[in-house]
Amino acid sequence: MTQPNIIFILMDDMGWRDLSCTGSTFYETPHIDRLATEGMRFTDAYAACPVCSPSRASILTGKYPATVGITDWIDWGGWIHPARGRVVDVPYLKELPASETTLAAALREGGYQTWHVGKWHLGGPGHYPDQHGFDVNVGGCEWGCPTKGYFSPWQIPVLPDAPEGTYLTDHITDAAIDLIRASDGRPFFLNWWHYAVHTPIQAPAELVAKYEEKAKALGLDKIQAIEEGEHFPCEHKRNQHVQRRRIQSDPVYAAMIENLDWNIGRLLEALAEAGQAENTLVIFTAEGKGWMYEGGTREPLLIRWPGVISPGSVCPSPLTSPDFYPTLLDAANLPHRPEQHVDGVSFLPLLRGEAMERGPIFWHYPHYGNQGGTPGCSVRDGDWKLIEFFEDGRLELYHLREDAGETHNRAAEEPDITRRLHAELVAWRESVEAKIPARNEAWEEAPV
Template structure:
């Protein structure tokens, strides 16, 4: 660290796919502000969420620990309407909060004099584990909800820690207004702003004029005349067994496009505020998503091609996410890295920039990304791991995986099937090389099993009531 510790602006989008930005390959969505951020900073082409669904990733971001180590391995269904899901297997039990015993980046930064603000989605427990209990001075809009609530994205809002709003207000704009107000009234201390948009999670909603614009764009491009959705197999779990997985194979949903545009505009407002306040050069900005894009259920609003599947799946479309980091004068502008990085890495990275050593008592899994950010260097780590012992609400089945170099191995628990892919040659995970490459398969499978043991990962059990 050089000089004073930086402000940290962390922008987390919900369900944004790895190719939902123009700078990451989309030829449909409009994201000029995020493209500008990419031009000014570092683009991570191989960034991952620590889980293919939201709550576990959010816990990992704040603690630097794998979801399996925390014990929070699935999204938190507070009503218990769906979980535990049952198919051929029965989902494993898991905790439905981020325990107060977990040490967060916010609590450590606050202890070093940072102003710590949470704005937006939390989804890590009820009031006893809200942001205020995890080191944040301020909590605006953060509560138990995983989506905007019964009122959706338009006022009146029914969201904890957020006023109902004035008629006609759109949630992303309100949250951004609140964040801008915090920045403008920041005082003398450095700040950590945990800016967690509810966008682009369902319900898929956007202002009518913006949707009309994108409907016209779809017609102009002729996308309305092309096949966008393909019906597939039946869902593998009991509560959705009568329904089929529906895959989007084309980015063409005008409402989702309007949501992406709104997201981009509001990120742009935050970046402009840093410039207007004269603190852009003193602020590390990191942008990413909590899991892959929603492409196989709940209207399947986006497409993650060339990556396979999406949110809730163990394939790349479920865990690979866009990620950009920018800090003028520190991170080289217009740079790119293919270094595999993960949500767990941001905890030690924040601490390093603030000059805070990771406490000896903490067992964390993440790596400080400083060598990647500032030197374009590689990390010493040689593998990343995932464990999702649940039936994703989007059609995926329980499994775990490892990526080491270009090689990725997935084990699916229903039949303990192994799938091996060389991502450098097969980014779409089409050609399973498990039988052709038995040595790679055995070695990676052994490492995966050893890792599961080290984090006390739970494995789902057979469902005695399952009938084919």
Template structure:
């Protein structure tokens, strides 16, 4: 990085101006106040939808949203893990600016040594609570007359930094935890969500809470717009479903043909190569059913005529680590990793009078939601807050926005095998900079979406150009970088990675095949999904 510091400093003003561009407002096509329904999935992969190419998972309700609205093929989260990207949605800022660069709760600095990874670097420290001085999207909408509501995951700080502390009038289920502590069936072990009847599914419960809020709001405040943030815990691990769903998708896997092997090691951990996990498929179905429940209610109440609906994910799907749930091929990697599988996500939008079946191929990113929502609602933009986002409505309206670079900064080791790195994408070119040994990888995504062949040797000037821009951006946002661990012992790290490549690989292959056995069951009541009578 030091090679380009002088030149990088001179480019900071250019990068800053680029982040402030495109303030032109697109007026709302409706005279009525515009409602906003923002649906956020957790750890949901780019191609984990039927409408994005999956032949195994079934997502009829998300497909319906795509058919009636806009599908983005180059949409990105601002980070390969959840808390940072969620904070970017709320703030309109890249992760180094708001300070949350890893999932809240992960160790950093010298505390990282307790993880026994024996890594070469000590991950950078980061903020554990969404700063109170950030003017969140929810606060902005509330201050402009919206009733604000959240159902589901928050994961942006401890008590005192929960949704109600950052602009949400009503909170159903959002607190410190980043995963469903009680699983996907009652009891939920969630202090912000009371337990329902035995056998109740968490995704449908959050959907029902959202529908109840909208119905009650329409009865009491029909002339007042709402912002409903339906933030699923699905499809984060631990993955769980019902016996009925498992059986259906187990049979489907057999019909499609079960491959003998389902994993391959990519540098560190085993990476899932097949979409054939019947439990994960069932979990997706539960979430899709819950989404359909909300979409049906919106249509029934006639609110589809003045409601902007957005669906996306907080980071890529889990192909390594955690539950080893899915395959994102042809994208490389998944959650926690620096390749496209970790940061490229599904994005669907539907709004009144939009052209059905529109496909947008322009790159967009999570910082864009804040100005886009304000733009479409006909509200003034707040450029000093959402300084890293632009409204993407001109793209949808067949217009253009000025070409810009997109950036990522993850000075941490992912649980899923990711490396401390920073990334820039400009046009079709993507450069990854690795902090362990200061090397770069250059890819052209138009010809190599799988990032299989670095092009550093063929295009040295492109490497220099993008690295210079990346250095300038890192200076501008005051990015924290990982530091060398003075206690690093290469042999110990090699031993850890050898276990990953052998024992972990064998374990995952065994787990995968066991789920296809006709008598397989996780426990006697299928994680509590079977209703029992006391």
């Protein structure tokens, strides 16, 4: 069996409905949509955590964040952790442990060239991608976002600045294309993890102007897009209010997405020009947005694999970040490493159009989210999802097939299901020795 090339495209902070093919009527993503029409679109794919570093660790290790020990974004500067609200954030690892045999290391041992291009956010010097199985590292460091902006000079460690004004997404796409063109003929694993669309929200001016006109034409510029909510639930933001976007109408964010889409199109074209498109498995997905609810963990997932996946397929089966590890080993015709990907389940049968039951999916996020989310844990088993919030111990139960927006808490109506799922959740939590936040006795509510 020929080993396919693997391209893993991971977006930062992209929402579940931020693509045309997943429901957006404002953003334009024709090249990404092509992956759906030529491959499989998953409707119920999840990030293993509502924030970035834990989800990234989960993809590379085949483990839940609580199993790895990285349960929040890595605050390498020590700016806000431990965050304090009614409870106090738990401690967590600040780098990917050297003891983990990453997906990249397993593929390299199996004969693959391994390249990381883009955001890393899994540790500082000594813990960069080249210490975790990657032959090449372009731009991967401790930074979680381009703090100096998307236009060069970026001043990102390990990524030399380009000519002034060069847009970061364009630049790392050029680097990825160069690697494909210079491939030595062995199969390759391109871990292409974009900094986009994380803040700061910046994009080329001509694209921003396009979407300013589009917003006007649709009348979106006259609609209040942002709703101000409650006070943040944590001390370091207690004088601020949670902001919720109610419609897609931001011209700058839309421009970032179109630029990203254009760059993905450029790379797919280069892949075809290199004669590798038919032997390449392409994955496009994203990671979470700070909440225990579906909007914080459910993500777009598109996979194209010519000759294996039926074009235009749609799959409703739930899956999560640890599942990529055993699935990609299967795709590469390499043996499983069950002692490593202990939480992952291969979904290769789904790619072949076969049925499979994955079993329950768990989340544990004992932290305060930057967007206003509070510490909690949850389980999805079948169509039911239960969330436990650590501040007050409340339980929320939702039937996701009927209520994906989680508007109707059915915990009181379905006590048996609530008890069963909570028992599953507690048993799992204890099995991985998940840390639980302690009460903050010094907490005072913000004035109304």
